[in-house]
Amino acid sequence: MTADRSSSWDPADLAIIRELSRDGRISVAELGRRVSLSRPAVAERIRRLEDSGVIRGYGVHLDLARLGLGLRAQVSLRPRHRSIRGAKALREQLLAIGHVLSCVHVTGHNCYELSIAVRDAEHLEEVIERLTELGDTTTGVVLSEPVHPRDVDIAGWVSRDGG
Known part of the structure; x- marks a missing residue:
């Protein structure tokens, strides 16, 4: 993805990124409810985010x-x-x-x-x-982790800072 492409993510894309960052196993139906889009629209946006390389994969968070x-x-x-x-x-x-x-x-x-x-x-x-x-x-x-990667709102940074 090029730097100029990041400025064209719309609020719905950023909302999807935010929700998937918090819970990568969320169903498409639930994700659609949270971002106010239909299941097909959410699925298409996720596919586009994956194809562009913004979403590189999904993983598990382990309790070490x-x-x-x-x-x-x-x-x-x-x-x-x-x-x-x-x-x-x-x-x-x-x-x-x-x-x-x-x-x-x-x-x-x-x-x-x-x-x-x-x-x-x-x-x-x-x-x-x-x-x-x-x-x-x-x-x-490490004594504690006040900010965990799942707490970080990268989508908020992109929308606020323009990428």
Whole structure:
């Protein structure tokens, strides 16, 4: 999608995006009721949003604590070796270590910001020890999540800011 296309999303498209962001399993009929459109109209708009790449997929939101991974941490990683600076090599190594929920390449002193989930403090220490084989780390334990991705109204930003 190009930047100029984002300004042409109408209020109904944005309402659909808002509702699907909150609940990706909502039925087309219920979605239609919430946005005041017919089922066929909603289905067509969803198809268009998918085809344009705005909606890239649907997923499940897991309760990590119920899965035994109740401790989350944010880890800043600054690789020591040039050989692991490549995204593909780093990706493979992080996936091999496990417990990495996400990794983003950022500007600044540290090159990568990781979000990890572990059982407890002892498990956190084990994962950090493995990460330090890749580079220098700085770790912060997640205490709470005041803003969750499902709370964010991206459709509201687009309508207010024009994209």
